[in-house]
Amino acid sequence: MEQMIPLTIDGVHVEVPAGTTVLEAARIAKVNIPTLCYLKDINETANCRLCVVDCGGRALQAACVLPVAPNMVVKTNTPAVRQARRINLELILSNHERKCLSCVRSQNCELQKLCLDLGVESGERFAGTQNEYEPDTTSASIVRNNNKCILCRRCVGACANVQKVGVIGPVRRGFKTAIESPWEMKLAEMACINCGQCITACPVGALTEADGTKDVWKALSDPTKHVVVQPAPAVRAALGEEFGMPMGTSVTGKMAAALRRLGFDKVFDTDFGADLTIMEEGTELIDRLNNGGVLPMITSCSPGWIKYCEHYYPEFIPNLSSCKSPHEMTGAMVKTYYAEKAGIDPQNIVVVSVMPCTAKKFEARRPELGRNGMADVDAVITTRELARMIKEAGIDFVNLPDEDFDSLMGESTGASVIFGVTGGVMEAALRTAYELITGKTLEDVNFTAVRGMEGIKEATVKVGDLDVNVAVCSSTGKASELLDAIKRGEKQYHFIEVMGCPGGCVNGGGQPIVPASVRNWTNVPAIRAKALYGEDEAKTLRKSHENPEIKQIYEEFLGKPNSHKAHMLLHTTYEQRDIYL
């Protein structure tokens, strides 16, 4: 049995397992100790000193990393504690660019909220020299503005510890310390995978996505342009949060309605593209299994993962599925199939993707994803950017009626909607591959072994006579663990799903930002995932190959999965990239 440690926090007696921190124990005593730099399991460096408490010793202690001790008497709310926190906050604020009115994090800024909660009115007490930096706008996905950085290092933890990328870190020392890439290089010069986990880790506005809304507004107001939009599966599981709806609320119908009201000419669905991906990728997998192709095959939907593979594990490039990601597939179909049917010159079509992802911004610019100098997807905005556009347009999102997507590329199955969560692509692929390989109906479509938020999941699935060994992992850090095990010969699989962000797209770098005060104590991706599994359950059609619009597009346009035409339009190639550019 675990050893229980008795202690007192603000006069409340609690008993907690040994190894618990004072911060965690305080939650049990119903005391919220303020934190700023602390991000559970990601950044536990105790550098902001806002969580200081009085434990009876000479100095105040940082509760976030202080393990409980027997009969400890903790006071979190003495005049000395309150004053120390205020001074630490004022010192942090003194070197923070306080342009709050124009900051995208205003009202969702942890520094702003702490100032309000702790009674800090201004940053004037320690007014003096401020560091000045040129914001780094070189990346297609991420903007870094060190003028707002408070050196909490949460982004560093997300980049180095979670993703095992580590392209930013603290440099220099003392007042000149900054979070930067080494050797004064810009983010675009680094082997950054654009995942945006640094953005969702940032408590302030020092890290944001590269804005795509201006281009979208411009296209919407251009009468010569036919603007087509497609939202990704995971967007519908989180967009509601931006409008005060509870986490895990599915807002598919309202989202479609809002997109129509923003003025998009066609509201298609990336879920359609996900079903199409399954047709192509499932067929590719069967072909590799039957014809001695390179195994394990690894999914290619996540552009963060793809770039990670190109930089850090190029030896696995032959293992990557040649399928484009779902929104790129949809984009390619909009500019060919739809353009033909609607009689519109594809040059006048603007495809806008709404993604839970910042890496999609970089992906859309890949020259190989398009043809005749025309990109498959013209603009990518994140879930957050869509929310900003809806707010700017004065659309009463919460009270919108539910509407449907437009037909031709608006129909989707339950298999596609779970693409937004780790394990979803695997489950969707298994549903279709099973029926294609065995020719029998799959009775239970729920592959629960590949569900859940564990970083690495494994299963053996019986498909006819074949035992298919599969693995599912999320976060590039976990992918690296799995690939290393494969390289050492410890693991053998037929098919692997990798998602670049922990928990999959529901927790993508473009999703609504959840403050640490919530995130530290809540399994955010698990709650958002429930919305997607709920949608899957509610659908009559839950296998991609049953989607009537998918059947139609193969009959009318593509022929068969992996046909020559499908290869030309729906598949792509990858390139090895250096780590040091």
Added chain:
Amino acid sequence: MSNHNEKYEALAQVIRDHREQKGALMPVLQAAQNIFGCVPLDVQEIIADGLGVTLSEVYGVATFYSQFSLQPKGEYVCGVCLGTACYVKGSQKVLDKLCSELGVEVGQTTKDGRFTVQATRCLGACGLAPVMMINDEVFGRLTPEDIPDILAKYRAS
């Protein structure tokens, strides 16, 4: 150790010696600084690859500690003590004078590669405060006015 390849081989050996050790970055960087006289980009990349850490980490440590330099140091390294005793005796003014005479900032090396200016921690000669060292030679009880004559001696040599 003048030969170019010998230096890189020495670095590779140091990395091999420390590879399995926790906290290997510091001793390897120190060795690299001794071997090359500085830790430039290509050396940092070799260290990062060799120890399985990121370049960010290597560069972060190399810029945190003043004993590491990114560019080669000059023929004469001038370290002005900014420890407490020297500082209250006016060593900042001595350091400022040194910088203005040489036309560089703290941490930099003159274009001709002869002088590097550094601010150091306590040199242990507080009785002589304010103190400056040029390579192994100590100068005590300095005033900013002493600087031009001292430099002239080294410039002439």
